[in-house]
Amino acid sequence: MRLWRSAAPPAPRVAHVLRKYDPAEWGGTETHVAAITRELAARGWGVEVHAPAGPTAADNALAPGVALRRFGAFCPYVGDRTSLRALRAAGGNIVSIDEPLRLLGDRGLALAHVHTSGRIAGGVRTAMRLTGRPYVISAHGPVMVDTEILAEESARRQRGVWDLGSPFGLLLGARRVLEDAARILVFNEREREALAAHHGDRAVCMDHGVDAARFAGGDAARARARWPELGEGPVVALVGRMAAQKNQALAVAAFARGAPADHRLALAGAETDPGYRAAVEREARALGVADRVRFLGNVRPADVPDLLARASLVLVPSTHETFGLAVLEGWAAERPVLFARRSALAGLAQALGDDGGVAVPTLDTGAWAAAMGRVLASEPERRAAAAAGAALVRARFCWTRVAARLVALYAEVLEEAQRSPAPHAARRRAAEGRTG
Structure with a gap:
């Protein structure tokens, strides 16, 4: 035996x-x-x-x-x-x-x-x-x-x-x-x-x-304590390294034209293109929104869900992406994401079934400002976009x-x-x- x-x-x-x-x-x-x-x-x-x-x-x-x-x-x-x-x-x-x-x-x-x-x-x-x-x-x-x-x-x-x-x-x-x-x-x-x-x-x-449970567990109260400079009003957030590819300059320009006066824009990410942050700061001053744009610098991965929980809208205006992980993270946090229908991001728009609602087909500032203004003005549209993105994440994009x-x-x-x-x-x- x-x-x-x-x-x-x-x-x-x-x-x-x-x-x-x-x-x-x-x-x-x-x-x-x-x-x-x-x-x-x-x-x-x-x-x-x-x-x-x-x-x-x-x-x-x-x-x-x-x-x-x-x-x-x-x-x-x-x-x-x-x-x-x-x-x-x-x-x-x-x-x-x-x-x-x-x-x-x-x-x-x-x-x-x-x-x-x-x-x-x-x-x-x-x-x-x-x-x-x-x-x-x-x-x-x-x-x-x-x-x-x-x-x-x-x-x-x-x-x-x-x-x-x-x-x-x-x-x-x-x-x-x-x-x-x-x-x-x-x-x-x-x-x-x-x-x-x-x-x-x-x-x-x-x-x-994307870890849907982790991102859905973000805490807006923790974010308020962590970043008091964002104030108590609504927040629009962009999470990505400070670089021309991530296109924070477009986010600032569209925010200046399309966001209500009580909103703030949070730009989170380490600078990897030297001089780019300074250029974006100059743009914010020139457009008269420097007091409403906050540069948070590098944010630890553990803190990103809290920042997204604080946001009414997430922006991904990248000039190009090979996939678009920031879009998934916004969806997993159950937030509406306004993103560029370009390169691989067009595939995410197709998967979402979006024909131009939250996927902007151009990098034109006017188009982005109009889309941002429309989405921020409509809570039902934001809620529907967030629900659709979260459902897609659960169905297709889990790490398991x-x-x-x-x-x-x-x-x-x-x-x-x-x-x-x-x-x-x-x-x-x-x-x-x-x-x-």
């Missing part, structure tokens, strides 16, 4: 690799990684988050079982100090030798999941290929759609600096990251279709998720559902890796043979 049970196989380990993890400059990618790693850990996966050197104090964003491991990296640019700071904060194509060496030495990792592109991703690619293990990449920015916007942003950030890192990119195979990835995860169907034309079924569209799909995808990738060291390359050769 058997007197013992065989030990269960150890849980697979996965490393999520980012180009930045800083609670003082929190963004959508960090929110996504913190939530998805929490879900993976709850399902028995061994999960780590790898990021360049930064704050080491506990931030309570990662689950207790998720390790944060820092690695050395450097920004291979020279030039203007302000521009260099902007590159480090948002768009710099940084280099790490430390991280690929760590991945090479840690053979216990089953796969890597990289959440950036460029040279950091190239280092992951090289280490995983040398050790015969797969990696997947999540594209949290434009890849083949809205690329002109990306090129414009990159050129603006790199004004006054010179990039000396091209040899590192060549050495690490940074330009082959997508070509050699087991899966390329994107967050809107337009991007998936464009990538599929080059990478076939390795391009996969995924949803983001997103994580289940990701785990299934990981299982496919690991099974393919056992059968062949580069199954996607074999499929690509077969496809080329059929079309040649």
Whole structure:
């Protein structure tokens, strides 16, 4: 008779690799990684988050079982100090030798999941290929759609600096990251279709998720105590880093023309485009609403639900988004969200079934002012929009559902890796043979 049970196989380990993890400059990618790693850990996966050197104090964003491991990296640019700071904060194509060496030495990792592109991703690619293990990449920015916007942003950030890192990119195979990835995860169907034309079924569209219970539990009274400068009147809120992409300038201009005089505008988010906050402040003064616009700076993720609970309306006037997590957070907080029907946000408008009510089809100030004025004047419209968004979040965008799909995808990738060291390359050769 058997007197013992065989030990269960150890849980697979996965490393999520980012180009930045800083609670003082929190963004959508960090929110996504913190939530998805929490879900993976709850399902028995061994999960780590790898990021360049930064704050080491506990931030309570990662689950207790998720390790944060820092690695050395450097920004291979020279030039203007302000521009260099902007590159480090948002768009710099940084280099790490430390991280690929760590991945090479840690053979216990089953796969890597990289959440950036460029040279950091190239280092992951090289280490995983040398050790015969797969990696997947999540594209949290434009890849083949809205690329002109990306090129414009990159050129603006790199004004006054010179990039000396091209040899590192060549050495690490940074330009082959997508070509050699087991899966390329994107967050809107337009991007998936464009990538599929080059990478076939390795391009996969995924949803983001949101913790509906946490956001619905926001407390307006706590927000009043935390931000007394917002006063006691109605509040319109925009939560997002201070950057041209998030378009706080449009929010201020539309607020000046469309919001009643007793409303205040709360702009919450760390500045990642140096000088942009000052430009928005100048705009608020020029429009005569400086006394009604409050710049809250970086807001801890734990405090965002309270701020949203304080808001009568949430704004997302972004010039472009790869998904639109801020829209989901507003809906989860059971608040109406006025957002731009552009790039991936158009997909959220379609999912909501909105034909122009709270999804503004243009970035024209007049159109935004008119929409804001109409929604703020109608409590029934705000209530209906909030209810529709909250229902959509519960039906489609819960983290449990997103994580289940990701785990299934990981299982496919690991099974393919056992059968062949580069199954996607074999499929690509077969496809080329059929079309040649």
